[in-house]
Amino acid sequence: MSSDVKGVVSEVVARALADREAGGRAPHWGDAILIDALHRAGEEAGAGTATGVARTWFDEKIAAADLNGPSWNWGHLPMVAWDLFATTGDKRYREYALAVAEHIASGTPKTAEGLMATHGGQPQLWVDSMFFSLPALYRAARETGEIRWREEASRDLEGHVRHLYNPGSGLFYHCWDEGYDGPARFTGSGFAPLAEPAYWARGNAWALLALVDAVANGEDQYRPLLQKLSMRLLALQDKRSGLWPTVVDDSSSYLETSASAMFALAFLRGWQLHLLEDEFKQAAARALDGLLTRVDRGRVGGVSAQTPPGSAEDYNAIPIGEETYGTGFVILLGLEPV
Numbered sequence: 001m002s003s004d005v006k007g008v009v010s011e012v013v014a015r016a017l018a019d020r021e022a023g024g025r026a027p028h029w030g031d032a033i034l035i036d037a038l039h040r041a042g043e044e045a046g047a048g049t050a051t052g053v054a055r056t057w058f059d060e061k062i063a064a065a066d067l068n069g070p071s072w073n074w075g076h077l078p079m080v081a082w083d084l085f086a087t088t089g090d091k092r093y094r095e096y097a098l099a100v101a102e103h104i105a106s107g108t109p110k111t112a113e114g115l116m117a118t119h120g121g122q123p124q125l126w127v128d129s130m131f132f133s134l135p136a137l138y139r140a141a142r143e144t145g146e147i148r149w150r151e152e153a154s155r156d157l158e159g160h161v162r163h164l165y166n167p168g169s170g171l172f173y174h175c176w177d178e179g180y181d182g183p184a185r186f187t188g189s190g191f192a193p194l195a196e197p198a199y200w201a202r203g204n205a206w207a208l209l210a211l212v213d214a215v216a217n218g219e220d221q222y223r224p225l226l227q228k229l230s231m232r233l234l235a236l237q238d239k240r241s242g243l244w245p246t247v248v249d250d251s252s253s254y255l256e257t258s259a260s261a262m263f264a265l266a267f268l269r270g271w272q273l274h275l276l277e278d279e280f281k282q283a284a285a286r287a288l289d290g291l292l293t294r295v296d297r298g299r300v301g302g303v304s305a306q307t308p309p310g311s312a313e314d315y316n317a318i319p320i321g322e323e324t325y326g327t328g329f330v331i332l333l334g335l336e337p338v
């Protein structure tokens with residue numbers, strides 16, 4: 001980590017800790033990403049206060065977690081729980097991680113094919129759930145040696161890819177609706193078929209991070225898809241800023257912080273695993289340079305707010321500002337070894 005990056009990451013961590021101490025923010029699904037980032041900052045960057053805050057915040061989150069809600073509210077918490085178990089030996093963290101894995105595998109609504117619909121509501125597959133469910137199952141399999149977790153993850157990964165990936169565009173849709181048997185958007189009062197293709201940047205980032213994790217866990221048959229998606233996204237990176245637009249294949253769409261940090265993080269992890277070539281490491285460096293310009297006194301701006309499945313027009317209308325998941329992914333990117 002260069003001194004400039006280290007300084008900015010330290011500034012962002014300090015601001016996140018101050019905001020947490022000040023209170024006043026409503027609980028948010030993105031908190032789990034920031035908790036993960038603060039824990040790693042404490043463990044890897046020597047920010048001891050961050051470790052303590054992450055543990056306290058995490059304990060509050062698991063005490064209040066409602067597993068009947070959408071998976072993005074709790075799906076990343078098991079990843080933090082396993083890390084906390086490794087560093088503290090507290091078996092509560094292991095038990096929580098396994099309880100969530102069990103809920104994903106057997107307690108969530110299913111489509112007619114038996115695929116998890118972890119968001120609730122009508123039978124749909126959302127690209128977000130690739131990130132907020134599958135890594136937790138692969139991690140449970142790795143930590144326990146129980147093959148059933150991996151089998152569930154493999155089945156759901158195949159189904160999400162089959163229904164959400166569009167080979168023609170080389171990109172992932174946000175939502176597939178079982179009733180329409182195709183991509184869908186939220187209209188404000190309900191869901192309707194998606195009339196014109198639209199590709200949400202953060203959704204493709206959820207997918208890419210999930211694919212990197214899956215291949216790292218032995219799903220080598222997805223290596224070609226991971227590489228193809230990465231190449232497609234590399235071509236869509238804004239050459240001047242190093243960032244990506246929120247409608248990822250529309251250069252006139254506004255550049256978005258969280259997806260850019262997530263793409264860069266996935267590129268680096270793929271490169272470290274020898275799945276991606278050096279050009280992806282260089283692309284991640286360009287993205288990090290661009291992201292550093294979006295940090296002002298420790299606050300990470302330019303992050304799109306919570307985003308329902310929509311059209312290109314819908315995605316472009318989502319307001320931007322500061323969100324815990326955007327802050328978390330920028331910290332995680334800055335901490336990633338290169």
